[in-house]
Amino acid sequence: MGQHILPGNPPLAVTLRQSARARRISLRVSGLDGKVTLTIPRGVREGEALDFAREKEAWLRTQLSQRAAPILVGEGVSLPVDGIPRRIVMAGGRTVRLTGDEVLVGGAPDTAGARLQAWLKQRARGRLAAASDVYAAELGVRFDRLTLRDTRSRWGSCSARGGLMYSWRLVLAPPEVLDYVAAHEVAHLREMNHSPAFWSVVAQLCPGYEAPRRWLRENGAALHRYRFGN
Structure with missing residues (x-):
C-alpha cells in the first residue's frame, strides 16, 4: 500500500x-x-x-x-565467533587466524572487514555442510545443494527440490545454535511443513532443540548489527 x-x-x-x-x-x-x-x-x-x-x-x-547501533567491524572490535567474543587484531601476513580470544587479521586495515567476512563465510560453509551431511545421513535423505546468504527474515530454508539455504551469520552464534538450524532445515527434507511430525524429526536430530531455538529468538537480531564495510 x-x-x-x-x-x-x-x-x-x-x-x-x-x-x-x-x-x-x-x-x-x-x-x-x-x-x-x-x-x-x-x-x-x-x-x-x-x-x-x-x-x-x-x-x-x-x-x-532503544535499538542497538550498528557495529563497524575493525581493529579492536569484539566480534562473536562460534558464540565467543573475540577481539579483532591486525597481524602480519594476509590470512585470518583464530587464536583463543582473538581473531588475527592480516593485510591492510582498510580491507580487514572484507577479508574477515570472507573467512567467516568459508567457516560457516564448512560447519553447515558438515552438520547437514550428518543429519541427512541419519534420516537417509539427500539435499541437492547448499547456499549461503545474508538473509534477515530467516536463518535457513529448504526448497521443494532439496536445496538448503543458510545465513552465514550463524557462524557468529554458539555451535549448538548452528546445529539446530541445520537440523531444522534437513528435517524439512522429510517433512515439508511445521507439523508435529516435523518437530518430532527435529527432536530426533537435535535433542533439546528448544534452548538454541530460544537463543535465536532472543539474540539472533544482534548478529545483524555487525557491518563489514561492504
Missing part, C-alpha cells in the same frame, strides 16, 4: 501493509533494520490506521531510540 511519513524530528517512514488475516491495526518495529510497518485489516480505512500510528508516535520513537 506504499509508505507514509510521520512528520517530526526526524520524520518517521511507515510502511503500510494491508492484510486479510489481521484482526486489528498493529504497528511493528523490526529488530533487524528498524523498519516500521503499519498493518491494516481488510475493511479498515487507511486514514483510521494512520490516526492509530500518530497516536503511537511517542512509543515508536522510544522503540527506535
Whole structure:
C-alpha cells in the first residue's frame, strides 16, 4: 500500500501493509533494520490506521531510540565467533587466524572487514555442510545443494527440490545454535511443513532443540548489527 511519513524530528517512514488475516491495526518495529510497518485489516480505512500510528508516535520513537547501533567491524572490535567474543587484531601476513580470544587479521586495515567476512563465510560453509551431511545421513535423505546468504527474515530454508539455504551469520552464534538450524532445515527434507511430525524429526536430530531455538529468538537480531564495510 506504499509508505507514509510521520512528520517530526526526524520524520518517521511507515510502511503500510494491508492484510486479510489481521484482526486489528498493529504497528511493528523490526529488530533487524528498524523498519516500521503499519498493518491494516481488510475493511479498515487507511486514514483510521494512520490516526492509530500518530497516536503511537511517542512509543515508536522510544522503540527506535532503544535499538542497538550498528557495529563497524575493525581493529579492536569484539566480534562473536562460534558464540565467543573475540577481539579483532591486525597481524602480519594476509590470512585470518583464530587464536583463543582473538581473531588475527592480516593485510591492510582498510580491507580487514572484507577479508574477515570472507573467512567467516568459508567457516560457516564448512560447519553447515558438515552438520547437514550428518543429519541427512541419519534420516537417509539427500539435499541437492547448499547456499549461503545474508538473509534477515530467516536463518535457513529448504526448497521443494532439496536445496538448503543458510545465513552465514550463524557462524557468529554458539555451535549448538548452528546445529539446530541445520537440523531444522534437513528435517524439512522429510517433512515439508511445521507439523508435529516435523518437530518430532527435529527432536530426533537435535535433542533439546528448544534452548538454541530460544537463543535465536532472543539474540539472533544482534548478529545483524555487525557491518563489514561492504
